[in-house]
Amino acid sequence: MKYGILINEGPFTHQASDTAYQFTKAAIEKGHRVLRVFFYHDGVNNANALSEPQSDDRNLVKLWGDLAKEHKIDLVVCVAAGLRRGIKDQVLAEGFRISGLGQLTEIGMAADRLLTFGD
Amino acid sequence: MSDDIETEFETEGVEKKFMFLNRKAPYGTIYALEMLETVLISAAFDQDVSLVFMDDGVYQLKKGCDTKSVNMKNFSSTYKALGDYDIQKLYVERESLEARGLTVDDLTEVVYEDEDDDWAEKPAIRVVSRDEIAVLMEEQDVVISA
Numbered sequence: 387m388k389y390g391i392l393i394n395e396g397p398f399t400h401q402a403s404d405t406a407y408q409f410t411k412a413a414i415e416k417g418h419r420v421l422r423v424f425f426y427h428d429g430v431n432n433a434n435a436l437s438e439p440q441s442d443d444r445n446l447v448k449l450w451g452d453l454a455k456e457h458k459i460d461l462v463v464c465v466a467a468g469l470r471r472g473i474k475d476q477v478l479a480e481g482f483r484i485s486g487l488g489q490l491t492e493i494g495m496a497a498d499r500l501l502t503f504g505d
Numbered sequence: 506m507s508d509d510i511e512t513e514f515e516t517e518g519v520e521k522k523f524m525f526l527n528r529k530a531p532y533g534t535i536y537a538l539e540m541l542e543t544v545l546i547s548a549a550f551d552q553d554v555s556l557v558f559m560d561d562g563v564y565q566l567k568k569g570c571d572t573k574s575v576n577m578k579n580f581s582s583t584y585k586a587l588g589d590y591d592i593q594k595l596y597v598e599r600e601s602l603e604a605r606g607l608t609v610d611d612l613t614e615v616v617y618e619d620e621d622d623d624w625a626e627k628p629a630i631r632v633v634s635r636d637e638i639a640v641l642m643e644e645q646d647v648v649i650s651a
Contacts, residue, residue, distance in 0.1 A: 394536075394651055421514055427539055427651065458510045467539060483512070487546040494647040495521055495550070496514035502650055 389413055390493035391423040394504030396431035397446040398439075403432050406503035407449055414457050422460040422493045423450070425482075427504070430468040433461070435479035451481030462489045522553045524642060526650035527562035532577050536651040537565050541583050543649065548590040555594035555645075556587075557638055559601045566597065566612040566630065581613065588617035588629050595630045598638055 391410060395402035410420050425432050437447045454461045461482045463473055468484055478484060494500045525544050531537040548554050558565055565584065572579040587595065595615055602608065615629040633641075642648060 392649065421511075426543070427536065454510070460510050460512050466542060470535075487543055488550065490543060490649075491523075491547045491550045491552065492514060492516055494523060494547075494649070495516040495519040495552070500647050500649070502648075504651060 387413075387418045387499060388497045389418060389420045390497035390500040391420060392490065392500060392502045392504075393423060393425050393429035393432060394427040394502065396428040397437065399428075400505055402503040402505065403429065403446050403450075404444070406501075407446060407453065409501065409503075410459070411453060420457070420459050421497050422462055422489065423454075424490045424493060425461070425463045426467050426487075426490065428471070429504075430463050430471055430473040433463045433468075433473055433479050433482040435477050437479075447479045451479055454481040464490070520552060521646035522555070522644060523547050524645040524648045525554070525556045526642075526648055527556060527558045527565055528560040528650060530561040531565040531567075531570060531581065532572055532575060537562070538578075538580055540649075540651045541580065544587070544592065545590055548592055554592050555596060555641070556592065557596045557598070557641070559598035559635075559638065561601075561605075563597055563601045563605060563607060563612075566595070566615075567607070568611060568613050585613050585615055588615055591617065593617045593619075593627075593629050596638060596641060597630055597632050598635055599632050600635050602632065 391406050393403050393406050397403050413420055432446055439445050463482050463484045465484050465486055527540055529536045570581045609632050616626045617629050618624040619627050
């Protein structure tokens, strides 16, 4: 099955991004395809390269980047939501790209299922 | 990012049923404002768009919101303009309205022009029961909630 993923929360206050990450990993291991992960609302904070969690904690920014690289997943940060929150090219972590909201609609159209992870 | 990642997907001729589920009050969090941005984009992609307002989301359509004292941008007039984007279906959950002491008269009037009926102006807001929303949800291809 072809999945699209929408993440609406940042990496720490909520578990949404963690759950989405675990789902994405599990889906790929089961042979499904994740076409795109779209980061919206505070979810754009998952792409902040300046994020520096404590060394004994998970680092979702890096985990997403690594997963995307390994499995060639398109990680898209919403430009409008990003600008409001200071997520711009200057601080964009490896593996992510910034684009418009149309990329979310597109994935809704192209994927068999669009899953929202949020509050 | 590396160049070998696929970033474009085939969507030619695809028309799906998109439902946007609004469950939060319009002001106090940014969800409602950013959801509207998503709704407007989806309409531009010529998808079959409907909106649902339930829980505190019913306040999004309330008339007369004044945001001056909380220093937030007032975007309530955008809902009124949804009809101009050819968004014709705004479902409001009856139980959520009643639980908050609201009636349809408390809501902003949203109209669209029906091209199948000589562009007659028709109300876009329909008050429906929780059970009816469940049925509508079942019919959708994509449900996006916030």
